Amino acid sequence: MKLGGLFGNVGVKAPLARAPKPTTQPGGTSHLEAVLSTAPPKPGEFRIDWGKPAPQAVKDYEVILTLEELEQYLKRCQETGFASFDWETAPSEEARAYYVPRINMLTSRIEELEAGILQLEGKSDATVTDKGVLKSLKAELSVKKGERKELEETFSKTPFDPHQADICTVSISAKAHESRVVPISHKVGKNIAPELSRDEAREAVLDLMDRYVFTHEPTLKIAVNLAFETKFAARYKRYILGRVADPLMMWVRSMQIAAPGRLNSLSKPHTGWGLKTATKKTFGVTMQDFSQLLQKKGVQFFDEIDASTKEGFIYSAEDADYGLQHYHYWKTIIEQIPGYDKWLHDIEMPFMRVIGIMEFWGMPWNTDTANARYEEALQAQENASEEIKRIIFEATGEEVAPGKTGKTGSVKLALFNKMKLPILKISDKTGNASLDEEALIDMRFMLENKLESIDEEKYLAIPLPEGWEDIEPDANYGEPGFNGDITKQERGAIRIKKREFHPFKDAGIALIEQMMKIQKYTTLISSHIVGRQKYLNPFTDRIHAGYSSFTDTGRLNSFKPNGQNVPRPDNDDFKIRSFFAPKPGKILFFIDFSGFELRLIAWKSNDEVMIELFNTNGDMHRRTASALTGKPESDITKIERTNAKAGNFGIAYGGTEYALQKTFKTDYGVRKTLDECAAIVNAVKTAYPRIPQMQRQAILDARENGYAETIYGYKRLLRDINGTNSKLRGSDERRAGNTPIQGSAADIMKDCQNKVYDRIGEDTFKQRQGETDVLFTHGSIDMIAQIHDEMIFEMDDDPALVEKAGAWIKAVMERPPLPDFPVPVIAEASVGKDWGTKMDLEEWVNAQEEVAR
């Protein structure tokens, strides 16, 4: 690799071919690196000149207390082209009115209980009744203390929730080392525009920021953790448009590639790299600590300090200043990583706003439906548990505790030691018997077919030879029943045929049935009903899942709760998706990429067959089935198509026959031999010869580069691609094939969502300016979730609006991701009153028009 090619035309100060200066900057190993830099870079090694950040200057920090001054400073942002900004937030009046009395009530009850306990404990002639009362008082005290602690914690976190907090301070920086702080709603000291109410003042401040900065395309809006700033802007119906940057994203993404050793965690690369840490490590500056500041002032929330004094505003001022300084420094780093400046500015940093808006809206949740189904689910779980206890007791006389999973130690003991059911899978790490769905399916199959080992499955298809009744399969030469003419397979078949059923066959099968049920019920209840409802926001009646994009492929992930793994109705007895239902007057709109990854494989591999198929609206699964069976596509049965679908799907993962076999067993309920699965894998590779070719090429590229790359330039290091450990290397080879597909899908989805955010922001701004011809306004069309190849919107229940907006979104998604993209990209839209019942968009619009007539 040529250095010039790698670093070509980037705006760094020092020529890169020479050894970097000794430095204490991230990734810099000074002397060692200087020596090594004369050798060509190894795969995955980026020769970064970590440079030297500009030194700190005398600070120009001021408080702004009039709207006129604010306007002047925002004009200065337009002049410099930079607006680094930060919100400070504090609980809203509503939130305070909600939490404070509740906490106080708990406190007075706790005091009452403590007094009662003290009195009873002081009693020398305590009766049995007294002792009972004392015990119950202590129990209640412990409960109340727990409740208070939880409520206090929740209250203390309200500043992070735009539905329970307000912006109380804004800080803005147009240039490094200068910063302006705008106190809006502090309870002490001076605030901006004292003649206005605080809500009016906040509106006035945001209005200026909106007009001069957020909607001023060329001014670069900079915020560390832009998702947070976006959320609070959305609270006031403001959108951050045009050019944006998030320095946190810049330093994390830079180090992920160029200095992974500096990160605390490779899987969660942002951990321990917040603004304060990054500023210490990059500039050697210790910023003021937020909680220490509050503690020093003896207050709980930021709006309780006087931000009009130097000591009070310096904290906010620093955030905006260092945000900008980080931007300048890390820009010199990302420019040295090929493609990263563009990818970060065009895709990744603007996407932080999408994360913010999706976290802001969350998903509507119907508590009544959820509670009703929860009762049903608990009953089903209880029934399964009782059945497990009963079956094992009747079979063995043992009393077991099935727990919530039916797989506790006592159950395993009864299962394997008393009932002697076959052990199917053994864990590599602990040597314990596994009882996952696959193992249970195999166990049941063995009991049903008298197998002693799952390897005997292959004998079941062997026809029994003539006179098998008289043949003893295990007899030696000369012994009665010996027959030297039968094959090993026939011997196996006879052995099974003559065998008795397992003594606990029926009990075992019944037990397995219940174990499969209880595990599924427990997962549904714990993770998907209780585990979601506990995140219900009392101020919105919605569930606001968190999102992040620090995954290895660049995909989004979701947490607290995970909004991307809600069970599909076809795999969920309790229909949990139907709990997600908007209020009357609203509908949910779903739009998903059709066969997205397969289309990206067609692009990446340039496979003529796939390209032709997608361009002629052909059916890829049918085509694979045809290749597999040799039959014409018109004769392919549903089952044959399903088999092929599993094969097509698996190929993207670097598919093996073993994994395919398992997929068939657990997902499709079909038993297939390894040979059959290998035939399917082989059929796919033969039908689309460029796929394996592309995967081989991807491995070669990754070996040379040390990373895999996506369509718009995200890079994923593959540290073991040239390693000696064949298992790890194999994993990285499959990743090399898969990451450009999965990661490109993520890039394209982000780009689409960015465009939707922009559109909503533009229309919402226009509406505020008095324009009436607007469609995508905040509160009428809202992007509320993303599940990898699907976006979910909440919209007004207005067919004309849904149809128009749907068409626009569809068009955005169906744009070619690159010029001359070889296959069409297709998005399919549907509408539902809730997430559990969807209808095609067209169908729904027609039905609505029917109703209207």
Next chain:
DNA sequence: CTCGAACGCGCG
């Protein structure tokens, strides 16, 4: 009593 590993299951 807390914490983390292992396991199992939900999604694309």
Next chain:
DNA sequence: GTACGAGCGTTCGAG
């Protein structure tokens, strides 16, 4: 030995 990516609840043993 047995596929890509992700989060979370339960169980169980270590500290």
